[in-house]
Amino acid sequence: MTIRTRSKPRTVVITGATAGVGRACVRAFATGGDRLVLIARGTAGLRAAAAEAEAAGSPVRTIQADVSDPAACEAAAARAEAEFGPIDVWVNDAFASVFAPFTEIDPEEFRRVTEVTYLGYVNATRAALRRMLPRDRGTIVQVGSAIAYRGIPLQTAYSGAKHAIQGWHEALRCELLASGSGVRVTMVQLPAVNTPQFDWVLNRLRGRARPVPPVHQPELAARAVRYAADHPGRREYWVGSSTAATLVANAIAPGLLDRYLARNGISAQQEGGQESPEGRSNLWAPLDETEDHGAHGRFDAESREHSAQLWASQHHGLLAAGGAVLLGAAAGALLRRR
8 A cells, every 4th residue: 555645634643652553553654744643651662653753754742641541541632632733533552461361360460451452442532532523523543453353362351352342342433423423433453463562461371472373564554554544434444364264254153263262272372482471561561661662573584564355455345346347247148158
């Protein structure tokens, strides 16, 4: 997808902007000339993300805040509009996670993942809507995951939070449609992505946490988020053939998928022979407070930069038209034979 500079820059707010997909989104929107407001906890990560945006020619402001705090989200939204004017796009990406069997996750840890990953989206969206609804315009993009539809072992807290986001997002979308609002909400369902999160999560596995292959680069996810912000009429976008396959398989044969993940999902999420760095976690405090970690994790060698599924998700109308043409041609050929 070619990114073009808009004639009129937008004010774009990005949560979780210092690393992974959020950091890649900073670059994608900065390249388009938008004014950026970056929200995260780590000062070093915020500083580095802002420098990249400025180098691309984008005006930028940084706000150190924890999205699990509703008051912090409200204050961030107020400051964004005070400095850059009305918010046009809000991207929710901040999250936290724990890699462990459910019985090994403490109640406080489970609550923390829920408060950041699910309620963080709710808090931020509420702050955005308070400003967008009276103007009857604006777009909110929820960065989701295939896990929003299909929970996986060792990620019960994250799976629950992503499922909650999906249900809440659908209900909110219906309310906006019912009221005839000009505000749009959409969601981007991602595959496994090469981000630093796998060295940041609270990890109680025997090996180092890793994404389930196939793995994709964060820039691919960021292009999808940018496209969704530009085309928010669609309820959601799927990125990666693995996302499509997982969602379709879960809809058709969820019991079979349960057994497949029980057999393969645990080993696929950890690297054998590696010690688990449990002491290194950003669950309660940022790990980019003094050191920037960027967008990429340690899986560059195996990560994909493109997705045919993303193209298909962005061009449903074209595919439908092409299918109709092929079907018509086949029907015509059959009639001629008869």
